Amino acid sequence: MEQVVENYKYEGKELEIVTYPDPVLTTVAEEVKPEEFNDELKELCKNMLYTMYNAPGIGLAAPQIGLSKRIFVVDVDYDREETSEGSGEYTLSNFNPKVFINPKFKLKEGDITYQEGCLSLPGVYEDVKRYEHIVVEYQNTNGEVQEIEANELLSICIQHENDHLDGIVFIDRLSNLKKNFFKKKLIKQKKLQATT
């Protein structure tokens, strides 16, 4: 297995998460080339995991940190508990990080609907219909080809993150009416943030 996820250590550098409508979020990301599987890539994946855990989120794709590359990280299993009530400090445990590079779906079947959110679309939570069961082929940080079968939340999360690599955000999967409503809301929200 790969070094980044095997005996995972919760450490790294926190990266800045870009928010909608940043153009990197609507750009199709590039494949990671064979010569790019190096220590720098491992460092990047480590930092992406750290950023995801701190956000906190269950998935983070490279375009969300402003990098248009076909890479994402997920963990749908970790625990996050407040150290003491109201302290605002959290203890994280039971990490189960996964790193996907150049992922490709081998199978998609069934239906599942789940309320999704996104670190790049703050404050938006909506039901999205996805495939229930998937098989994905991908490369690990050593460039080795791996395959994973996923159901339920892991399957949903992988599809959500893979969409980011194709320049798709989850509101693109809603009706036109809802999509336009949230687009306007997010643009307004961002403008307001920039001026305050």
Ligand SMILES: [Zn+2]
């Ligand atoms: Zn997202």
